[in-house]
Amino acid sequence: MAGLEDLYREIILDHHRNPRNRGELPPPAPHAVGHNPLCGDEIEVYLQVEDGRVTDIKVGGQGCSISQSSASMMSQAIKGKPVADVQALVRRFKGMMSIPDADGNEIEPDPEVKLGDLEALQGVVKYPVRIKCAILGWNTLLEALEQV
Amino acid sequence: MAGLEDLYREIILDHHRNPRNRGELPPPAPHAVGHNPLCGDEIEVYLQVEDGRVTDIKVGGQGCSISQSSASMMSQAIKGKPVADVQALVRRFKGMMSIPDADGNEIEPDPEVKLGDLEALQGVVKYPVRIKCAILGWNTLLEALEQV
Amino acid sequence: MSSTALDTAALKQQFPLLQREINGTRLVYLDSANTSQKPAVVIDTMTNFLRNSYAPINRSAYQLAAEATDAYEGARTKVQQFINARRAHEVVFTKNATEALNLVAHSWGRANLQAGDVVVLTHMEHHANIVPWHMLVAERGIVLRWVPLTADGQLDLTTLAQLLDGAKVFSFTAMSNVLGTITPVQQLCAAAHAAGALAIVDGCQYVPHNVTDVQAWGADFMAFSSHKMCGPSGVGVLYGREALLEAMPPFLGGGNMIADVRLDGFTTAELPAKFEAGTPPITEVVGLGAAVDFLIGLGMANVRQHEIEVAGYALRTLTSRFGDDITLHGPTDTSVRGATFSLAFRGIHPHDLSQVLDQTNVCVRAGHHCAKPLMRLMGVAATARASFYLYNDTDDVDALADALDGASAIFGF
Amino acid sequence: MSSTALDTAALKQQFPLLQREINGTRLVYLDSANTSQKPAVVIDTMTNFLRNSYAPINRSAYQLAAEATDAYEGARTKVQQFINARRAHEVVFTKNATEALNLVAHSWGRANLQAGDVVVLTHMEHHANIVPWHMLVAERGIVLRWVPLTADGQLDLTTLAQLLDGAKVFSFTAMSNVLGTITPVQQLCAAAHAAGALAIVDGCQYVPHNVTDVQAWGADFMAFSSHKMCGPSGVGVLYGREALLEAMPPFLGGGNMIADVRLDGFTTAELPAKFEAGTPPITEVVGLGAAVDFLIGLGMANVRQHEIEVAGYALRTLTSRFGDDITLHGPTDTSVRGATFSLAFRGIHPHDLSQVLDQTNVCVRAGHHCAKPLMRLMGVAATARASFYLYNDTDDVDALADALDGASAIFGF
Numbered sequence A, B: 001m002a003g004l005e006d007l008y009r010e011i012i013l014d015h016h017r018n019p020r021n022r023g024e025l026p027p028p029a030p031h032a033v034g035h036n037p038l039c040g041d042e043i044e045v046y047l048q049v050e051d052g053r054v055t056d057i058k059v060g061g062q063g064c065s066i067s068q069s070s071a072s073m074m075s076q077a078i079k080g081k082p083v084a085d086v087q088a089l090v091r092r093f094k095g096m097m098s099i100p101d102a103d104g105n106e107i108e109p110d111p112e113v114k115l116g117d118l119e120a121l122q123g124v125v126k127y128p129v130r131i132k133c134a135i136l137g138w139n140t141l142l143e144a145l146e147q148v
Numbered sequence C, D: 001m002s003s004t005a006l007d008t009a010a011l012k013q014q015f016p017l018l019q020r021e022i023n024g025t026r027l028v029y030l031d032s033a034n035t036s037q038k039p040a041v042v043i044d045t046m047t048n049f050l051r052n053s054y055a056p057i058n059r060s061a062y063q064l065a066a067e068a069t070d071a072y073e074g075a076r077t078k079v080q081q082f083i084n085a086r087r088a089h090e091v092v093f094t095k096n097a098t099e100a101l102n103l104v105a106h107s108w109g110r111a112n113l114q115a116g117d118v119v120v121l122t123h124m125e126h127h128a129n130i131v132p133w134h135m136l137v138a139e140r141g142i143v144l145r146w147v148p149l150t151a152d153g154q155l156d157l158t159t160l161a162q163l164l165d166g167a168k169v170f171s172f173t174a175m176s177n178v179l180g181t182i183t184p185v186q187q188l189c190a191a192a193h194a195a196g197a198l199a200i201v202d203g204c205q206y207v208p209h210n211v212t213d214v215q216a217w218g219a220d221f222m223a224f225s226s227h228k229m230c231g232p233s234g235v236g237v238l239y240g241r242e243a244l245l246e247a248m249p250p251f252l253g254g255g256n257m258i259a260d261v262r263l264d265g266f267t268t269a270e271l272p273a274k275f276e277a278g279t280p281p282i283t284e285v286v287g288l289g290a291a292v293d294f295l296i297g298l299g300m301a302n303v304r305q306h307e308i309e310v311a312g313y314a315l316r317t318l319t320s321r322f323g324d325d326i327t328l329h330g331p332t333d334t335s336v337r338g339a340t341f342s343l344a345f346r347g348i349h350p351h352d353l354s355q356v357l358d359q360t361n362v363c364v365r366a367g368h369h370c371a372k373p374l375m376r377l378m379g380v381a382a383t384a385r386a387s388f389y390l391y392n393d394t395d396d397v398d399a400l401a402d403a404l405d406g407a408s409a410i411f412g413f
Ligand SMILES: Cc1ncc(COP(=O)(O)O)c(C=O)c1O
Pocket: C255, C277, C278, C279, C280, D033, D034, D096, D097, D098, D099, D126, D128, D129, D173, D175, D176, D177, D202, D204, D205, D225, D227, D236, D370
């Protein structure tokens, strides 16, 4: 179907069918739940952070292909990374999704931060309603990080 | 000015300038106050009823030429009349003003009931906003009669 | 194809938006349970009013204002007749059905409900008929009871008498916006009254699709929205029995709803002004009047008959084409359902499904449809919902089915 | 004649209704303080939206709905910029200014005001900024204090500090709809804050006529209506500081304002959805956006300058033509007044006056203008009010004066 290939790239559908890092971590692992009230999507993020580094992440919840694959790709991308790099990646990803920063300004892409597979999600920007799906996991991640 | 002669007939302006039966009656005379919240008009009616007959009526309050002259003409028309005739006149007058009865039906003019000078107020019907002015005194009269 | 009851080919022509093509494909609008499209006669009425007759209502003596007042109050009389209310002032204009239901819960509720008082709702209510009562639970300590559903998505009335026992209010929808279920309104009102409870009907999904008679129902209050019945956004209706409205305290305070205001207090105006504080949606009420005329012109019995035919065709077509790959929630008997279908299709998430159908301009809604408690009971977070209205026909059902086929292709079936 | 600031001859052409002739005479619309006429660009925007783009907002994934959402949210951003709010979600769409003020009194008020708490109002408030507080007097036992007026109809601020002492709220109009008085909003907000009170501004009569900057004012809340500023009926605006809106409980309950609903309770959505329950006035908000664009195109400083000129001309003309036979209420200094005039003329009752002026199509309002406490203080039951807007010019002032002459003839002077 014309036009939709940009949204439903093969790698996205793959993460949707076979989500990575699925599961939970036992308390007291930092843990957050995110909702998208519009479509009922729900994502749970569990973290293990040691010496300023995300040593493990598990993702739970349910939702559409975009929210689930975005969270799955996110989990792959951040596992093992220092928290500072994770923060930078979140910022970079939100920038790609055209989300402004806290002051309402556009986020300039930082060339140092590589998106890798996540670039596949770029097509989402053309579908504003789906942007919320794509960033749901990322906002949930930020919430979980606040508990560290 | 074209069109307005129907509304502002000379007899109406006369009653407006020289209102009849103006004043009050001391308690315990039946007494009611009517308001038109739209224009701030206010009419007070005081009655004296003896042996089923309105032996005296006084009118107070302030407002536009239509509300004041209608109340003034009303006071002339009912003074001395049996209460039953007064009720019939109210009904006849409301019918002329296109006010439906309590069941929402049109009031048929009763040929037995004569309007006399009050016919001058017929022009009001063409100005729906003013109908409320014209019947303010009459509704206040009904309220006062309920206290008899 | 048109049904026997309505000439949809001709009807579609009357809805400018349905003529719109996106990327050369015609629009198949299947989201009328959310909000309906507007016929040209409604749009034109509003445009003409704005160009030639717009003026304040109620408060000014000049002719332009008197005409506008007549147009506004004329619409009230049309609505009164449309729902067969006894008196025009039993029709109160609000901003939407949500405000209407809040008005009842707030004004009647706060004046009449105490801690421990029971309000009965059903499991298929829209948030608009839940949250205002939740607010009273939090504030007043009232108690909610819920009428459960049968397996095919109807109200399970076997325990109704117990649920209503001692209740003060029974508030329920006349038709579910998720399942399409039509409830036995008259019977439910009678049951409420037998228990000494008030009967409040959420008519949002019923009034646009069927003959409405609040007196035959015996409803005490009934709420619905203009925008779902071919009328403009920005206006809703609360019907209330005169005696109830008279006895209730006002809701919003301000201009128009007062008889007098002093430095130390105020007195309220007569009905319906008492509940219409501030400048109302003047143009929108006039537009609603035109929508009512339009619907009366079609005949609401015909609209209902048409939707029965379309619903039947949809049930047959989707089931025969997709078998077990499709789940259509709600009753299968068209005599107790409207033409609104929540569906699940081959495990494709509703949000994805809606997006993919949109590629062929088939517009369906995905989400919880403002009925999260029902969603939880159904065990889903969301559904896709196709809702048909008077301008939809069997061709639109076929377009939906074709689009579903296309969705399978993308998600790899 | 046009003023130096606006080309009214050209402007009038843009308002279809002002082209209307009744009995061959042009319409002289002098009731814009009540509700304003709409320029073609607003009407056309709404018509086009209804014909080509009408769809539900926020809840559906298809393109038509996404476009409608953009149009709706785009209007919010326009309003934000128009009043210089810091964030778009500080702009909440209501049905009118009355609902906006009720929302504050109800949600903020019930959460923050106890028996004995003081709310300060002024003697020139509209019922919309009185009755909601009266309701809290009755329910909560709060106490009202009133800022009095000077002889020329300005706020008498000599005792303001005492009045505000210990107060929780100061709620006041930025411009009187009866007297035309413009109040020193920034100074009043500062005085409120110095006393530890919240500053609530009724901007209904100010925002349509002047440059508005809620941040420069320091306002905590500000309410106004679309229909008085060239926009459609059915939509109003509540501006609120983010922190206040965040902390407040919701007002109306239902769809869109929730994050979650369960059988046993609910949680609210983020701003601004939290305060926009149910289907909003979609088309009307889009129309308001067009009105804002229209006003920005003219420049609000120009609108204000124009109205100063018209007001000055009206004061000079009416005084010189009628001397002591006319009373113009309110300030005579155009730097502290808008172009709204309540007047008394040769003892003719305002209702009669309005009716007679209407014979020459001069539309003025007669009544208490929803400010009965002020009327009582002025010692009148009603006034006639002529209010001029951006499309009125000095010719309209002359038409009013001529019509007043005609009225004298009928009532025999
Ligand atoms: C000063 C003032 N405040 C509040 C209002 C109420 O506005 P609305 O009727 O649009 O709610 C008005 C207008 O009627 C007004 O002039």
